[in-house]
Amino acid sequence: PLGPPTWFEVAMDEQLFPIDIHYNKLLDWLVDRRHCEFKWHSQARDIQERVGRAVGELPSSEQLDKLKAKDKLHYYDCQAVLEGLKSTEGDTKSLFGQYTSPRVREWAEIVKAYEKKNVYLAECAQQLIRNVNYEIPALKQQISKCQQTQRECLRKEGECASNSVMLKEKFESACREMGIQGKNVCEELALVVTELPSIFETVMTQLPSVLPAITYYQAFLQHVVKRPPTESEFLPLLSLLLKEGNVTVHQWKYGVPPKDLVPESDQSQTADVEVRNGNGDGELQINWGNGIEIGQPAAESGQTGVVDSGELGIDFGDTGMGSDDSAGIDFGAEAVDLSGIVIEDSGEER
Numbered sequence: 001p002l003g004p005p006t007w008f009e010v011a012m013d014e015q016l017f018p019i020d021i022h023y024n025k026l027l028d029w030l031v032d033r034r035h036c037e038f039k040w041h042s043q044a045r046d047i048q049e050r051v052g053r054a055v056g057e058l059p060s061s062e063q064l065d066k067l068k069a070k071d072k073l074h075y076y077d078c079q080a081v082l083e084g085l086k087s088t089e090g091d092t093k094s095l096f097g098q099y100t101s102p103r104v105r106e107w108a109e110i111v112k113a114y115e116k117k118n119v120y121l122a123e124c125a126q127q128l129i130r131n132v133n134y135e136i137p138a139l140k141q142q143i144s145k146c147q148q149t150q151r152e153c154l155r156k157e158g159e160c161a162s163n164s165v166m167l168k169e170k171f172e173s174a175c176r177e178m179g180i181q182g183k184n185v186c187e188e189l190a191l192v193v194t195e196l197p198s199i200f201e202t203v204m205t206q207l208p209s210v211l212p213a214i215t216y217y218q219a220f221l222q223h224v225v226k227r228p229p230t231e232s233e234f235l236p237l238l239s240l241l242l243k244e245g246n247v248t249v250h251q252w253k254y255g256v257p258p259k260d261l262v263p264e265s266d267q268s269q270t271a272d273v274e275v276r277n278g279n280g281d282g283e284l285q286i287n288w289g290n291g292i293e294i295g296q297p298a299a300e301s302g303q304t305g306v307v308d309s310g311e312l313g314i315d316f317g318d319t320g321m322g323s324d325d326s327a328g329i330d331f332g333a334e335a336v337d338l339s340g341i342v343i344e345d346s347g348e349e350r
Contacts, residue, residue: 023128023129023132024129024132024133026125026128026129027122027125027126027129030118030121030122030125031122035118035121036117036118036119036121036122037117040117040119040122040123043113043117043119044119044122044123046113047110047113047114047119048072050106050109050110050113051073051078051110054103054106054107054110055068055073057103057106058081058085058103059088059089059103061084061088063080063084064081064084067080067081067084074120074123074124074127075111075114075120075123075124078107078110078111078114079111081107082104082107082108082110082111085101085103085104085107086099086104089101089103089104178192179192179195180192200246201246204241204245204246207238207241207242208242210238211242214235214238214242217235218234221234237252240252248261
């Protein structure tokens with residue numbers, strides 16, 4: 001209408017003006033303006049006791065189960081419970097329009113008790129102050145810690161990825177140097193041992209090519225020390241290989257060939273390496289073909305010797321030996337004449 005507004009219209013407009021109230025003083029403002037009573041705490045406590053008793057009688061449904069999982073139900077949760085009960089049990093009403101279901105009536109009374117004397121306003125104001133002062137800062141701090149943890153995990157993930165690539169390259173390089181594929185390292189390394197005889201034969205065929213260098217080195221030593229070097233001083237191992245050929249280590253060490261030689265097929269069997277996971281710890285054990293394993297008692301293997309990580313006990317077959325400390329160990333060897341053995345400066349027996 002035209003003309004100035006009436007006093008009633010001005011009063012209605014003033015009621016629609018927003019009021020700026022500090023959140024921390026909202027509860028005091030509600031009490032001071034008599035929107036809520038000063039003893040609203042006792043009223044809210046009584047309502048919460050009724051809510052605790054009524055929650056245990058709620059039926060099972062998806063919506064109600066989510067509400068029952070909360071630690072504390074406030075006014076708006078009680079309204080949601082009432083709406084959920086109305087949808088399932090609110091189809092019957094009495095002549096006066098009241099619900100006949102006892103659960104619906106109970107929750108309807110709880111909602112009315114909240115609305116009576118505006119108890120729900122005081123409870124919501126208190127929850128708002130608590131959320132702003134404590135809950136939100138705690139959540140922000142927790143989010144900051146989670147983000148820091150996420151950044152650390154991403155950094156460690158990148159480091160682990162780069163380290164895995166580098167270690168994989170090193171492993172492949174080491175496998176190429178050893179001439180294996182790297183699929184089953186234990187078996188492949190055991191098979192590499194069988195290639196040693198052919199490598200030794202190749203070395204022996206190429207060994208005569210170093211004779212000019214040996215002759216030159218021998219003349220150089222004779223010129224320096226002013227005397228010809230002895231056989232023990234001048235390249236003893238190389239001289240033995242040139243003289244005797246592809247000999248065994250036994251002949252190089254003791255000067256005589258061994259009585260028996262194990263065939264190459266048996267050598268490959270004695271070097272058999274097996275990975276056993278009987279205890280679930282992936283322990284690597286080596287089977288040397290003699291029935292004795294590391295850490296296996298003699299009673300299980302059928303042998304008299306025990307080899308483990310503890311005390312080493314050796315049985316030489318002298319069952320009649322007493323406990324006298326002065327008793328010697330009989331190895332079954334006869335007396336040997338040592339008068340013909342001479343120890344030279346190089347430490348070798350001749």
